[in-house]
Each structure stands twice: as C-alpha cells, then as structure tokens.
Amino acid sequence: MFLFDVLQRTYTVVFPPTAPKNDDAIRIGLLGASKIAPFVVVNPAKSHPDVIVAAVAARDIERAKKYAKTHGIPIVHASYQELIDDPAIDAVYVALPNGMHYEWALRSIHAGKHVLLEKPSCSNAIEAKKLFNHPLTTAKNAPVLLEAFHYQFHPGFQTFLSEVRKSPGAIKNVRAEFHLSPGILGSEDIRFRYALGGGCMMDAGTYPLSIARQILGREKILEPIDVRYRGVQPGKDGRVGEPQIDEAMEATYRTAESVNVHVSGDLLHKGKWPSFFPASWTRALPSFKWPKASVTFEPVLVDMPNGEDNNSSQHFVQRTLTMWNPLIPTFYHRIDISDEHTLRQGDHVTKTWNETKYKTAYNWPEGDRRAAVYKDWWTSYRCQLEEFVNRVKGREGSGVWIDGAESIAQMEVIDRTYEKAGLKPRPTSTFEL
Numbered sequence: 001m002f003l004f005d006v007l008q009r010t011y012t013v014v015f016p017p018t019a020p021k022n023d024d025a026i027r028i029g030l031l032g033a034s035k036i037a038p039f040v041v042v043n044p045a046k047s048h049p050d051v052i053v054a055a056v057a058a059r060d061i062e063r064a065k066k067y068a069k070t071h072g073i074p075i076v077h078a079s080y081q082e083l084i085d086d087p088a089i090d091a092v093y094v095a096l097p098n099g100m101h102y103e104w105a106l107r108s109i110h111a112g113k114h115v116l117l118e119k120p121s122c123s124n125a126i127e128a129k130k131l132f133n134h135p136l137t138t139a140k141n142a143p144v145l146l147e148a149f150h151y152q153f154h155p156g157f158q159t160f161l162s163e164v165r166k167s168p169g170a171i172k173n174v175r176a177e178f179h180l181s182p183g184i185l186g187s188e189d190i191r192f193r194y195a196l197g198g199g200c201m202m203d204a205g206t207y208p209l210s211i212a213r214q215i216l217g218r219e220k221i222l223e224p225i226d227v228r229y230r231g232v233q234p235g236k237d238g239r240v241g242e243p244q245i246d247e248a249m250e251a252t253y254r255t256a257e258s259v260n261v262h263v264s265g266d267l268l269h270k271g272k273w274p275s276f277f278p279a280s281w282t283r284a285l286p287s288f289k290w291p292k293a294s295v296t297f298e299p300v301l302v303d304m305p306n307g308e309d310n311n312s313s314q315h316f317v318q319r320t321l322t323m324w325n326p327l328i329p330t331f332y333h334r335i336d337i338s339d340e341h342t343l344r345q346g347d348h349v350t351k352t353w354n355e356t357k358y359k360t361a362y363n364w365p366e367g368d369r370r371a372a373v374y375k376d377w378w379t380s381y382r383c384q385l386e387e388f389v390n391r392v393k394g395r396e397g398s399g400v401w402i403d404g405a406e407s408i409a410q411m412e413v414i415d416r417t418y419e420k421a422g423l424k425p426r427p428t429s430t431f432e433l
C-alpha cells in the first residue's frame with residue numbers, strides 16, 4: 001500500500017489532471033527560460049483552473065521560442081521588459097539569478113503585475129528592505145508579491161510546525177540541513193557566481209535557515225556564533241572558483257533564549273559514506289542525504305506512568321521532533337515524534353525508555369475545510385500556486401503566507417552569516433525606481 005501510494009502520487013505529479021480554465025484565469029508570464037519554471041509554475045498550472053502560463057521571455061528569443069514550444073506557452077517576448085509591459089499578462093514568475101530578483105520584481109510591480117519571486121527574495125537585506133518597503137509594494141491595492149518558499153505551503157510542513165507548537169518543554173536545539181548531490185548543478189551554474197547572488201547560503205542553505213526560523217518563530221533573532229564554509233577550489237570540476245563563493249556552509253546560531261541552531265547546506269555533497277569504506281575511496285564520490293529538520297525540547301516533569309507509582313520518583317520526558325524530507329514532501333516525508341522517558345530518584349536514573357510515533361500529512365486533517373480543496377498528490381509548488389492565486393483573487397486561502405517582513409528578516413540573517421564567515425554579503429543592485 002505504501003509503495004502504491006508513493007507511485008500513485010508521483011504519477012499524478014508528473015501527469016496531473018488538466019483543469020478547464022476559467023474566463024478570468026490569471027495569465028502568468030515567465031521571466032527567463034529557467035530550468036525550475038516547469039516544476040514551480042508550468043506543471044502545477046495544468047491542474048489549476050485559474051492559471052494560464054501565457055508567456056515567456058528570454059535573453060535569446062530563439063531560446064524562448066524553443067522553450068515556449070516545449071511547454072506549450074503561446075506568447076514569446078524578446079526581452080523581460082517587453083513581457084512585463086504586455087497588458088495581456090497579469091502576473092510574473094521571476095526565476096532569474098538571485099542578483100536580478102530585486103530589479104525585476106520591482107520593475108514588474110511597477111508595471112502592475114503580481115509577482116511570484118524565487119527564493120532568496122533578493123541579494124541581501126538592503127535590497128529586500130527596498131523591495132518590500134517600496135511605496136509601490138506597500139500601497140493599498142499593490143500587486144501581490146510572494147517569496148517562493150514553497151515548502152511552507154505543504155500541509156506536511158505545517159503539520160510538523162503544529163507538532164512543534166504543541167510539544168511539551170521549551171525548544172533547546174534546532175538542526176536543519178539540505179545537501180545537494182553532485183551532478184545536479186553544472187560547472188557554469190548561477191550558484192557559483194558572486195555577481196549573480198550565488199553561494200550555498202543563498203541556495204541550498206537558505207532552506208534549512210528558513211526552516212529553523214519557522215520553527216523558532218520569526219521574532220527570534222539568530223546570532224551566528226560559528227560559521228564555516230567550503231570554498232570552490234579553482235579548476236576543480238571545471239568551476240571558476242570565485243573567492244566569495246561558499247560551495248557548502250555550516251552555521252551555528254544562538255538566540256537570546258539560548259537556543260542552539262545548527263544549519264547546514266551543501267551544493268556538492270561528497271564523500272559522506274559509511275566508515276567501513278576507506279575514506280580514500282569515497283572522498284570524491286557523490287553522496288546522498290535526505291533533507292531533514294529536527295527540534296529537541298528541554299525535558300519536562302510529567303505525571304508518573306501507570307504501574308510506576310513511586311512517590312519518591314520523578315518522571316521526565318524529553319521530546320525530539322524530526323521531519324524527513326520537508327522540501328519535496330509529496331513523494332514521501334515522515335514526522336517522527338520521539339519521547340525519551342526517564343524515571344529519577346534524586347540524581348539517580350532508575351529507568352529509561354523511548355516511545356516514537358510517526359506521522360505523515362499529504363493533506364490537511366480530515367474535516368478541515370482545506371482538505372476538501374487540496375489533493376494528496378499536490379507538490380509544495382502546487383500548494384504555493386494555490387495560495388498565490390487565492391491572494392491575487394482575494395480569497396480566504398489556507399492561512400499560510402510569507403510576508404515582506406519575513407523575507408527581509410531571512411535576508412538579514414543570511415547577511416550576518418556571510419559576515420561571520422568572513423565573506424561579503426552578496427552585492428547590492430544599483431537599480432532604483
């Protein structure tokens with residue numbers, strides 16, 4: 001049954017049912033013939049009655065035409081500006097290099113288009129403040145602007161968060177990681193270019209950081225206390241080796257409440273094989289790791305369990321919550337709720353045992369109004385598109401949203417992390433409007 005469900009969800013993700021389009025469907029244009037747009041917008045739009053992917057623009061018109069043909073997009077524009085000036089377009093998806101997000105999001109809002117903006121929202125916090133606090137963005141009837149942290153829109157991550165909120169004890173440690181295996185990114189990839197806003201903390205690392213901040217609550221300030229990175233070795237795997245680029249990064253933060261936060265990202269995860277293989281064999285071999293987030297709480301004193309009624313004993317429970325695969329949850333994810341029980345007499349531990357419950361959430365809980373709308377096979381991108389459209393249309397939506405203050409706060413931590421590492425925050429665009 002388990003394997004059948006995985007295969008069925010996966011099949012439906014790849015071949016989604018196509019919805020007939022409503023007359024007032026939102027017409028989205030793609031800025032850039034990017035690799036990611038088919039996953040984030042083109043495929044999810046097929047099953048959405050209120051979205052039509054109407055146009056694409058690329059720097060090279062021939063490339064745009066080819067892309068349009070592959071993905072069945074009717075209009076091709078010769079430049080990004082031409083697309084955002086097209087009155088037939090209501091919204092744009094900005095999947096340009098990070099260093100171009102600020103300028104093209106602002107230009108699009110200026111042209112009155114709603115914007116789905118790839119993460120990270122900008123190159124740094126200076127840009128993020130300018131974008132999200134711009135009078136064009138904050139005006140009463142301003143277009144919708146959303147940083148595309150897709151994983152937050154999936155019921156699986158929201159279920160994990162609600163487990164965090166209802167767990168006993170204060171949060172003690174948070175750990176989150178996302179490591180990409182080699183072979184996914186080419187040597188010329190935008191992620192290895194400083195001028196384009198590249199680096200691991202701007203890419204794979206931005207997710208675990210965002211997840212940790214979601215777990216803690218956005219008002220918590222993360223102060224980096226130890227940041228290490230692996231730079232790109234020039235010439236290695238054909239990469240240019242820019243000195244400001246972090247190919248991998250590990251950062252430890254502390255909050256004012258003394259919570260320890262550990263975030264780890266890698267654009268080229270290699271060599272982490274079981275120790276019975278000699279390290280000299282495996283050092284250069286690609287390795288795979290599931291994206292993961294975990295939270296450990298302080299132990300709390302609870303009632304004695306039945307049958308252990310000893311007045312001089314105390315019963316403590318310490319919880320650890322783990323979410324496996326918060327980033328691509330539709331195929332498979334799991335939430336482990338693990339309670340470590342300890343009976344103590346004074347300083348003496350008399351008994352310990354562990355209880356673990358497992359949860360998954362491919363949809364909202366049964367009976368919840370949202371469960372009637374969402375489908376188990378919806379990817380986090382499809383969920384995100386649903387909420388973007390709900391906002392544009394002024395509908396109620398799931399309640400999950402990422403506002404400008406959140407996007408700014410995320411960029412502020414990224415900047416502080418680079419500074420602590422001894423690297424420069426990513427460069428600020430000179431574009432003004």
Ligand SMILES: NC(=O)C1=CN([C@@H]2O[C@H](COP(=O)(O)OP(=O)(O)OC[C@H]3O[C@@H](n4cnc5c(N)ncnc54)[C@H](OP(=O)(O)O)[C@@H]3O)[C@@H](O)[C@H]2O)C=CC1
Nearest residue numbers: 032033034035036057058059095096097098118119120190
């Ligand atoms: N939400 C998610 O899961 C993911 C999000 N992303 C984000 O999406 C964005 C794009 O990533 P991805 O699709 O992987 O990247 P691509 O390299 O495939 O796309 C980037 C696009 O930017 C355009 N571009 C404009 N100027 C430049 C330039 N100087 N150098 C290179 N490209 C340029 C290109 O457009 P043109 O077609 O005009 O040549 C290209 O299509 C990034 O912000 C990334 O962080 C990426 C992957 C996953």
Ligand SMILES: O=C1OC[C@@H](O)[C@H](O)[C@H]1O
Nearest residue numbers: 119180185191203204327
């Ligand atoms: O989801 C993702 O996976 C691969 C990354 O490089 C990318 O930018 C990210 O959004």
